[in-house]
Amino acid sequence: MADLDGAELLLLGLDALHEGLGGKMVPFAGYRMPVQYPDGVMKEHLHTRSAAGLFDVSHMGQVILRPTGSMDELKLAFEALMPVDVLGLAEGRQRYGLFTNDAGGILDDLMFTNRGHHLYVVVNAACKAADIAHMIAGMPGVSVEPVTDRALLALQGPGAEAALAGLLPGVAAMRFMDHRVFGDIWVSRSGYTGEDGFEISIPEAGAEAFARKLLAQPGVAPIGLGARDSLRLEAGLCLYGHDIDTTTSPVEANLTWAIQKARKAGGAREGGFPGAARILKELAEGPERLRVGLRPEGRAPMREGVELFAEDGTPVGRVTSGGFGPSVNAPIAMGYVARAHAMLGATLLGEVRGKRMPVTVTEMPFQPTTYKR
Template identity: 75%
Template sequence: MADLRRTCLYDLHEELGAKLVPFAGYEMPVQYPMGVLKEHLHTRAQAGLFDVSHMGQVILRPKGDMAALEAAFEALMPVAVTGLAEGRQRYGLFTNARGGILDDLMFANRGDHLFVVVNAACKETDIAHMTAHLGPVAKVEPVTDRALLALQGPEAEAVLAALVPQVAEMRFMDVIAVDTVFGALWISRSGYSGEDGFEISLPEASAPDFARNLLAHPAVAPIGLGARDSLRLEAGLCLYGHDIDENTTPVAAGLSWAIQKARRRGGAREGGFPGAERILQELAEGAPALRVGFHPETRAPMREGTVIWDAPEGGRNVGGITSGGYGPSVEAPIAMGYVPQDCAEPGTRLWGELRGKRLPVTVSELPFRPSTYKR
């Protein structure tokens, strides 16, 4: 643990009795005394507070006009940037020349600049990637003095609105900036739990007091990485480095919904991004393998690395599980992974190899539990 970085909320995590573990180069809370299962269910029923300050926050500031920055940023991914309205946020994907995913991210149009949030494990390479490709048109400014918190769950709006009334008017993927006694808050109505909620960037110096104010509300509990993982798994959301990586295309990953019509064949700004030939072909014809959900017909979860077969004996090794565990809200083991197109139809029976035995799994649609975003 000696070489790990700590977020500005480290002392609060210790005070709250968190179990701390290494994650993406940081010492992070995996759970609190409530335990992973209860933290998960509390977030679904009320509101959970997550420290996600380990993630990368970056400002892209145009050297000239915003249009040139938007066009250059759009050239790095199959997602439309030009045309994103001020005060709105979008899910994005950096791709490589083979159509694989370098990272998934969120970006927001804040009027005179773009604000980008990238995964913790990828932030140094992402910043280098953006610097190399956007240098002529933008200043790439890593944000190093702000924390990032996520408040998620059905009570999140009421809790945050008591401190920042403006959030009650926000809808899913809206972004606002508000000056408060805690400093300037950059708020998006988004998250990675499948619940309505918010992500709040704020000055590190005021983050502990802000977190304590939220935790003082009876509906709010601190939530660790364990429940964050089970929440996103139930919501069918990918974890970079597990469900998606530089060898996975957006189409195979089931992320075609993130590619707007303007970037597809026949669109106004068709192609022009790394890996366009392969991705556009897969959009038209399908990918050889697809991300699907699995319902293991066992009491024990099937976790990442479990091999999937198309028969209880012999047969083909058709794929594997990339994320798996127990779903507290669905009260059953659940998993995600990749299988060929001919095995990807919901209802298909396959077999996962668990401790040398092949046990049945059923392919299912994603998500396992409907999301509750405020549209």
């Protein structure tokens, strides 16, 4: 199996399962992955919001960070790579993080978990090799251990708890961003859809049988990458390489909620992360541009790359993700807009096929989240 560049595609451990379920396989981040199943993107999306969707996200990078000294030393070493409070994360809890570069741009976004004696990190597939190199170079004295023999499944939606509890009853007691170990299965109550749900790391050898058991639970259907993208867009979540990259700072990306007080000006461990000069300045003075939600008027979607203008014709920004939101039942988008124009309720114009169409700056998420807090 080769992609368009002739490069070999990596096969997921569950490749045969996807084929058997009628998955339409496409190249993504170097892997052969299901973009949809026979139901199609729209039905899969709506099914996830009304019942439960099972996603194979085994392409993502799983990494264990093990200290050679104390756990606090490890946490502080990891903090040196991110504008995020790692030290304050309790055992059994997960948090969102961002690797920044010296210019204050974003190298990747990630989830990390305090597992008592080590940290467990999940990074984006397309960035994982660079992230691992970055962690090895940036954290001398920390053992950076890629996890290569585990699948990663996500079970998302209002039916996720009942379905997973059918196999692992203990998950019902977990809250949003809790992490628990059930034998050799690692479960986090989190995801990328805006729904309540779980991410499940499981040894590859048992992954297909486990996935089949989940699919046999009432209401669980397999969901492809297409619906994963529309679900995360409705939830207002960033896609790395599109909505955030090395040119966007966390403040511009409207991710200041991910920068805890301890790392901000006046905090216990202020600064001390790559790009701190820019990021702290933007926190104090506001960024030059901001990632905002966008609601096009009418039914025509505004996709990535659509240029945005003020009503007087001044260029003010660009759409970074956009499409149709099946649950919102309307086109939705997100993009970067010059700060003076990034006001909720402001009307901008997006140029689609040579025509400038009105679009309103709106709050995100577009679809209310249902996390079990």
